[in-house]
Amino acid sequence: xxxxxxxxxxxxxxxxxxxxxxxxxxxxxxxxxxxxxxxxxxxxxxxxxxxxxxxxxxxxxxxxxxxxxxxxxxxxxxxxxxxxxxxxxxxxxxxxxxxxxxxx
Amino acid sequence: xxxxxxxxxxxxxxxxxxxxxxxxxxxxxxxxxxxxxxxxxxxxxxxxxxxxxxxxxxxxxxxxxxxxxxxxxxxxxxxxxxxxxxxxxxxxxxxxxxxxxxxxxxxxxxxxxxxxxxxxxxxxxxxxxxxxxxxxxxxxxxxxxxxxxxxxxxxxxxxxxxxxxxxxxxxxxxxxxxxxxxxxxxxxxxxxxxxxxxxxxxxxxxxxxxxxxxxxxxxxxxxxxxxxxxxxxxxxxxxxxxxxxxxxxxxxxxxxxxxxxxxxxxxxxxxxxxxxxxxxxxxxxxxxxxxxxxxxxxxxxxxxxxxxxxxxxxxxxxxxxxxxxxxxxxxxxxxxxxxxxxxxxxxxxxxxxxxxxxxxxxxxxxxxxxxxxxxxxxxxxxxxxxxxxxxxxxxxxxxxxxxxxxxxxxxxxxxxxxxxxxxxxxxxxxxxxxxxxxxxxxxxxxxxxxxxxxxxxxxxxxxxxxxxxxxxxxxxxxxxxxxxxxxxxxxxxxxxxxxxxxxxxxxxxxxxxxxxxxxxxxxxxxxxxxxxxxxxxxxxxxxxxxxxxxxxxxxxxxxxx
Numbered sequence: 001x002x003x004x005x006x007x008x009x010x011x012x013x014x015x016x017x018x019x020x021x022x023x024x025x026x027x028x029x030x031x032x033x034x035x036x037x038x039x040x041x042x043x044x045x046x047x048x049x050x051x052x053x054x055x056x057x058x059x060x061x062x063x064x065x066x067x068x069x070x071x072x073x074x075x076x077x078x079x080x081x082x083x084x085x086x087x088x089x090x091x092x093x094x095x096x097x098x099x100x101x102x103x104x
Numbered sequence: 105x106x107x108x109x110x111x112x113x114x115x116x117x118x119x120x121x122x123x124x125x126x127x128x129x130x131x132x133x134x135x136x137x138x139x140x141x142x143x144x145x146x147x148x149x150x151x152x153x154x155x156x157x158x159x160x161x162x163x164x165x166x167x168x169x170x171x172x173x174x175x176x177x178x179x180x181x182x183x184x185x186x187x188x189x190x191x192x193x194x195x196x197x198x199x200x201x202x203x204x205x206x207x208x209x210x211x212x213x214x215x216x217x218x219x220x221x222x223x224x225x226x227x228x229x230x231x232x233x234x235x236x237x238x239x240x241x242x243x244x245x246x247x248x249x250x251x252x253x254x255x256x257x258x259x260x261x262x263x264x265x266x267x268x269x270x271x272x273x274x275x276x277x278x279x280x281x282x283x284x285x286x287x288x289x290x291x292x293x294x295x296x297x298x299x300x301x302x303x304x305x306x307x308x309x310x311x312x313x314x315x316x317x318x319x320x321x322x323x324x325x326x327x328x329x330x331x332x333x334x335x336x337x338x339x340x341x342x343x344x345x346x347x348x349x350x351x352x353x354x355x356x357x358x359x360x361x362x363x364x365x366x367x368x369x370x371x372x373x374x375x376x377x378x379x380x381x382x383x384x385x386x387x388x389x390x391x392x393x394x395x396x397x398x399x400x401x402x403x404x405x406x407x408x409x410x411x412x413x414x415x416x417x418x419x420x421x422x423x424x425x426x427x428x429x430x431x432x433x434x435x436x437x438x439x440x441x442x443x444x445x446x447x448x449x450x451x452x453x454x455x456x457x458x459x460x461x462x463x464x465x466x467x468x469x470x471x472x473x474x475x476x477x478x479x480x481x482x483x484x485x486x487x488x489x490x491x492x493x494x495x496x497x498x499x500x501x502x503x504x505x506x507x508x509x510x511x512x513x514x515x516x517x518x519x520x521x522x523x524x525x526x527x528x529x530x531x532x533x534x535x536x537x538x539x540x541x542x543x544x545x546x547x548x549x550x551x552x553x554x555x556x557x558x559x560x561x562x563x564x565x566x567x568x569x570x571x572x573x574x575x576x577x578x579x580x581x582x583x584x585x586x587x588x589x590x591x592x593x594x595x596x597x598x599x600x601x602x603x604x605x606x607x608x609x610x611x612x613x614x615x616x617x618x619x620x621x622x623x624x625x626x627x628x629x630x631x632x633x634x635x636x637x638x639x640x641x642x643x644x645x646x647x648x649x650x651x652x653x654x655x656x657x658x659x660x661x662x663x664x665x
Binding site: 001017023024025027029031033045046073077 | 138
């Protein structure tokens with residue numbers, strides 16, 4: 001198991017925490033909690049080794065486009081970069097919406 | 105974003121959304137949710153990424169206006185496998201529901217299954233948890249129906265199918281499957297001729313929801329549609345229970361087994377016809393159930409040697425020759441001894457080497473229940489299970505005829521005896537494996553084991569476990585150094601706190617008179633210890649710190665209940 005810590009500057013505050021996804025084949029789980037600090041801090045745990053650079057690139061790009069101050073934990077089970085971005089977008093959406101949805 | 109009303113499928117939802125969908129709208133309150141991050145302490149050590157809720161969602165809420173607790177297993181995380189934390193969440197929630205119901209506070213318990221059984225990476229922790237889950241369900245059933253929903257896609261397998269066998273009512277979809285051993289495992293253990301796991305039609309015809317409901321192994325068939333499922337669950341709670349739980353209906357299922365002819369592969373449709381006759385109370389023709397040894401093969405197992413050394417006889421069950429049982433005085437107390445031994449002439453070809461098969465499970469239940477019935481108004485005799493069971497029986501007939509229920513019947517009988525005040529002791533003299541050990545030994549108040557290399561406790565052979573968890577045997581053995589729950593030896597098992605004692609200095613293979621006296625004294629000591637304690641399984645938590653996570657989960661659940 002490989003653990004990666006990343007941190008990017010951020011300014012926009014969030015109001016709500018969010019939990020999406022599952023640690024299942026080709027998927028990942030995201031726990032997002034709003035932060036008071038001007039950063040987005042990420043801890044990624046993944047069973048797949050050798051992709052640190054890919055994680056760095058995917059997450060850096062995502063948080064350039066989405067300015068949110070948060071602490072984020074990612075538990076990965078072999079998700080592709082596309083799935084990672086989709087799940088992150090979903091987590092942001094949940095954290096900005098009041099109505100909960102049933103998810104699959 | 106609003107709730108999508110067009111889609112009513114439950115199967116497509118994750119575990120948390122399933123729980124929300126089944127509870128009355130807006131009443132879902134999760135206990136030990138993902139942000140508490142009570143994850144498995146055993147997975148990271150093996151390089152496996154844990155999940156923040158360990159794959160089980162526990163929530164309180166309402167079912168048709170009445171307080172309820174719903175437990176939902178996430179099939180996408182580690183195949184819904186039961187580990188220490190996920191197992192303790194299920195057991196702990198059921199134990200709290202039991203406490204409330206005992207105190208006159210009604211709580212409706214519902215479990216949504218989606219599980220392959222014990223999580224192999226936590227092996228014996230899963231077994232212990234499943235024994236505790238079963239014990240709680242059996243007691244809880246006295247107060248309220250305990251409802252199981254098996255929607256698919258996985259279904260319910262392994263030890264959790266034994267658990268399902270204990271439920272008051274089971275609701276299934278056509279897509280769901282219910283079986284002790286999955287088709288792949290049977291094919292691997294017994295060959296393609298026994299069960300072709302690629303033949304999907306045969307798989308679903310044998311263990312699929314429709315077959316299970318038509319043959320009385322489940323109660324209601326529903327579409328994968330949330331309103332229909334809710335309606336089915338409401339119907340169970342609306343109607344007062346009239347029928348006894350199926351895992352207690354020993355005579356009925358023994359009649360079924362006696363009416364089958366295992367010399368050929370019975371078809372699912374024949375099982376339907378046979379069950380219809382039994383359910384309608386019509387007489388069925390009994391095939392010859394009693395088989396004398398024909399070919400002179402003898403197999404003198406360790407279990408049999410210890411049974412004879414301790415009980416002084418080898419009296420067999422009248423019809424099931426693989427079950428030894430007798431009553432014997434033990435230092436002023438009485439005890440019923442029960443052992444499972446090989447019967448090379450068993451009617452069921454997959455149960456000839458000492459496995460717990462269809463006949464064995466029901467026969468154990470019969471022997472235990474007879475003692476409970478006889479002692480109803482008197483001194484409760486002790487029940488001593490002598491454990492030397494290599495596995496449950498892997499076979500097509502076994503699954504068609506519901507071996508998970510046969511094992512559940514034995515679990516039910518032992519737990520019922522224990523809860524009624526019978527001291528139940530198990531003595532492991534050889535192998536104590538998987539479903540067989542769950543059925544014969546795991547419900548004891550106290551477990552004793554001989555200190556011997558051939559005394560093993562585990563959930564699957566090393567070869568199979570390595571294949572399924574996609575590791576080499578060397579990697580597997582390395583993992584056992586970090587996680588003793590995965591090891592096979594009795595000293596590793598002892599670190600989990602489940603043993604009352606390890607008995608040293610006896611010849612495990614050929615007990616002498618002195619050895620049996622010594623062991624008898626230890627059994628007696630265990631009986632006395634039970635008599636001064638409770639009828640539950642709590643003893644297993646207090647022996648050492650092997651169950652830290654199990655205790656923590658229960659404590660936190662209680663705080664949030």
